[in-house]
Amino acid sequence: MDNDRPGELYIVSTPIGNLEDITFRAVRVLNEADIIAAEDTRVTRGLLSRYGIPTPMISYHAHNAQEKAPLLISRMKEGQSVALVSDAGTPLLSDPGEVLVRSAADAGIAVRPVPGPSALLSGLVVSGLDAGRFIFHGFLPRKESDCKREIRELSRFSGTLVFYESPRRVDKTIALLAEVLGDRPVVLARELTKVFESVKRGTLFTFRDKGTGEPEKGEWVLLVGGCGGQTFDEEKPEASGILKALEGIDISPTDRARLLSRLSGISRRDAYLLSSSGNIP
Known part of the structure; x- marks a missing residue:
């Protein structure tokens, strides 16, 4: 591959919907790789067809990773380059790939990112x-x-x-x-x-x-959105008012917290904390 040594693993990002989002480098890497490890070869075939990429594929997904990783590592040790792709987006982000990347790193094989689309x-x-x-x-x-x-x-x-x-x-x-x-x-x-x-x-x-x-x-x-570092009273003033109304009802602290959670929509944990301390730490 131009400017790249063979026998390497390329983590290639592919479009998440619009096929025009693929990068020039991704097309080149997929063209010049010896083999493409695809999460679903049927999905990836559409992308390869669009850009006229003839590189052969092998199925690599969560259910066969332990079986296929050693085969791919062996290919790379022989000097072949492998491009890993998922169905869409960047591999390893809620997609298979960790086993292969770890195995390649442990074997001293270079792992190269080819960045691009990500949902x-x-x-x-x-x-x-x-x-x-x-x-x-x-x-x-x-x-x-x-x-x-x-x-x-x-x-x-x-x-x-x-x-x-x-x-x-x-x-x-x-x-x-x-x-x-x-x-x-x-x-x-x-x-x-x-x-x-x-x-x-x-x-x-x-x-x-x-x-x-x-x-x-x-x-x-x-x-x-995050909690914003706000205290509970700043974030949920209505819950404090509901708690005050519940204080006049003869129920156990546990039942009071459960009722507060149900009426205010806050978590049961936060309701317990508010009931016991008047705030969330």
Whole structure:
């Protein structure tokens, strides 16, 4: 490859929707690589066909990574170059690839990034939320208790929280985010760079109550505003008023916190803290 030695692993970003977003370098690397390791060869074939790239492909995904990584490492040790691509965007961001990259690094094989499109960054820069400090979490767990636990662990971060979600689960995930985080600004982006690109802005409570109003097609990027370093009273003054009203009711502290959480929309953890101390640390 021009200016590059053979026997290397290239992490190649590909378009997330609009095929015109591929870079000149990505086309060259894919053309000159000895083999392309693709998450789904059927998806990647469309991209290769568009740009007349004849490079042979091998399937490499989460379910065969342990099996295929040694084969690809062997090819690179023999002097061949491998280009790793996902179905869309930048590999390893909620896509397979970690096993191959670690194996290549352990074998002393150079790993080269070929940067380009990313749904994460595309969603972040159009969101209007804090793009200077953010946490990318990817997909939340399917099990509700695990999902709530992971959201809770992120709840005190003051920057933007970024998640991916499937169209079938997005409404449930928004409801869980609202339950744990309370009402925060949120931006919902889907089909970015495509004809039916959609970017919706609102709050977690708004989308929890009315839904996304979109067909079950295309993965979502969910961007949630951070806690902003605010105290609880600054962020949720209505919860303090609800708590005062509940103080005259003869119920246990635990039941009071649960009722406060239900009525105000704040997380149960924050309701317990507010009930016991009058604020959130």
